[in-house]
Amino acid sequence: xxxxxxxxxxxxxxxxxxxxxxxxxxxxxxxxxxxxxxxxxxxxxxxxxxxxxxxxxxxxxxxxxxxxxxxxxxxxxxxxxxxxxxxxxxxxxxxxxxxxxxxxxxxxxxxxxxx
Amino acid sequence: xxxxxxxxxxxxxxxxxxxxxxxxxxxxxxxxxxxxxxxxxxxxxxxxxxxxxxxxxxxxxxxxxxxxxxxxxxxxxxxxxxxxxxxxxxxxxxxxxxxxxxxxxxxxxxxxxx
Numbered sequence: 001x002x003x004x005x006x007x008x009x010x011x012x013x014x015x016x017x018x019x020x021x022x023x024x025x026x027x028x029x030x031x032x033x034x035x036x037x038x039x040x041x042x043x044x045x046x047x048x049x050x051x052x053x054x055x056x057x058x059x060x061x062x063x064x065x066x067x068x069x070x071x072x073x074x075x076x077x078x079x080x081x082x083x084x085x086x087x088x089x090x091x092x093x094x095x096x097x098x099x100x101x102x103x104x105x106x107x108x109x110x111x112x113x114x115x
Numbered sequence: 116x117x118x119x120x121x122x123x124x125x126x127x128x129x130x131x132x133x134x135x136x137x138x139x140x141x142x143x144x145x146x147x148x149x150x151x152x153x154x155x156x157x158x159x160x161x162x163x164x165x166x167x168x169x170x171x172x173x174x175x176x177x178x179x180x181x182x183x184x185x186x187x188x189x190x191x192x193x194x195x196x197x198x199x200x201x202x203x204x205x206x207x208x209x210x211x212x213x214x215x216x217x218x219x220x221x222x223x224x225x226x227x228x229x
Binding site for chain 2: 004033035037043044045046047050091095102103104105106107108
């Protein structure tokens, strides 16, 4: 069975600094997608970044980037130049390629940003 | 904020009540989902509808009954719930024929069962 593990329930970062959130997953599949979602307090969950497993290049979206290590089944999220608006719950999620709908989520990491 | 809306945003109900949660997506997607988000637990997928057909029921108790009348609307009918059913219920939609099939979430309904 596929599982997603986020080992850091809480993280804290100073404004303008860099923070890395960790995520590991377990699967026997070779083709899949990985996602990071952000859920601000009392606000909607939004997609931060997406990675296709067949791509070796790490995905990047502005201040957000991932370190995808397929062999190690690791998918960490790096947030550079942290801003107060980055404070939120961050969820790592996994989906098998061509199996629409079956998103498997980790437990989440609550990120706080200190001014 | 996104094209997925949910009503009501908050709901308090007794164990003998019957209520319904509504979700509407304005993104032209063909798949819709219900998730349950409990404190300190990962999001749990409850139901999946592709092209109005239910394709996934993740061992959800029968006191939760989904309905998808068309590809834009999704309901979750609730009856004789238990206090442990209190949670945030999230709706999501996606375009399953696209190469990435990214899911877009609504704001959720915060349900409290007394």
